[in-house]
């Protein structure tokens with residue numbers, strides 16, 4: 001059977017293909033966005049797992065918005081903006097999809113920083129949106145480009161990852177956060193603030209959400225994949241009350257509601273007295289892994305190790321001036337290390353051009369131990385030096 005037209009133009013995810021190759025025995029993968037599976041908080045969830053059979057009601061159909069005790073906890077814990085309501089999603093990825101299906105018509109304009117999270121690119125492409133890339137600087141988006149774009153009237157939504165961006169690790173400064181919020185207000189553009197890495201800060205000071213400066217024009221996506229486990233597939237979307245009704249309609253049509261037993265388990269974890277200490281420990285582990293990666297890059301690549309420092313998250317973005325990152329990725333895989341070439345993070349119109357490739361690669365540092373990260377860099381260096 002022929003696939004639907006809107007699907008025919010979607011390219012298969014490059015990252016998924018690399019990830020498939022990355023599981024080959026002997027290959028060290030810095031390609032995926034995987035949290036440290038050796039540090040999943042499973043012991044903090046053991047009691048929750050064990051008591052589940054005592055509560056059959058958890059296994060009944062539930063409410064579309066989510067499991068009420070979890071919603072109440074999140075409302076208080078995150079101090080959700082006044083006028084906002086929450087909807088629990090099957091990962092923040094589903095939240096993105098719901099937003100696109102609830103608010104976008106084909107050819108509607110979506111602005112996003114370039115490079116950008118490929119999962120967002122896929123969702124917006126599937127919705128038939130017209131994607132407008134905005135250059136990213138080390139402190140956030142290029143504001144003059146953003147304002148020109150907003151002023152053109154072509155943009156309905158601005159999708160942004162202001163904390164520990166995927167793939168670059170960039171975090172916006174306070175000033176940029178305020179200015180972007182002011183632009184969203186001035187030009188009536190809705191902001192989608194995607195914050196899956198926000199809790200993974202290992203240096204510097206936490207800054208307010210951009211949405212806190214323009215709550216009436218913003219939706220916030222949070223993910224529990226990086227602070228609990230990704231396999232539980234849990235995220236939460238918060239949006240102004242009148243935007244929630246169309247989102248609920250789409251959610252209902254999509255899967256009725258997110259798994260209630262998983263939501264109950266997540267609540268047990270978040271409310272566990274030892275959870276704050278677990279999160280601090282996790283951030284400490286990521287700091288150690290990031291430092292191991294950066295010092296290996298400096299030892300093996302010397303002057304060629306051009307990496308903008310990051311204060312959290314899971315990724316470092318290695319600049320490779322004058323190199324074709326796709327060729328580097330293929331050669332690196334042959335040497336036993338998987339990485340993602342920068343090309344994968346740009347909209348199709350901007351992506352792999354033999355003459356002007358995006359000269360950078362993304363390196364994940366959260367999943368492997370310091371020793372394995374060092375070995376991965378040694379293998380990568382054998383391609384680069």
Ligand SMILES: Cc1ncc(COP(=O)(O)O)c(C=O)c1O
Pocket residue numbers: 033090091092093094117119161166194196222223224225230233234235
């Ligand atoms: C920026 C960004 N948004 C959303 C997601 C999806 O996260 P989730 O597992 O909550 O669906 C990811 C996953 O890596 C991501 O990097």
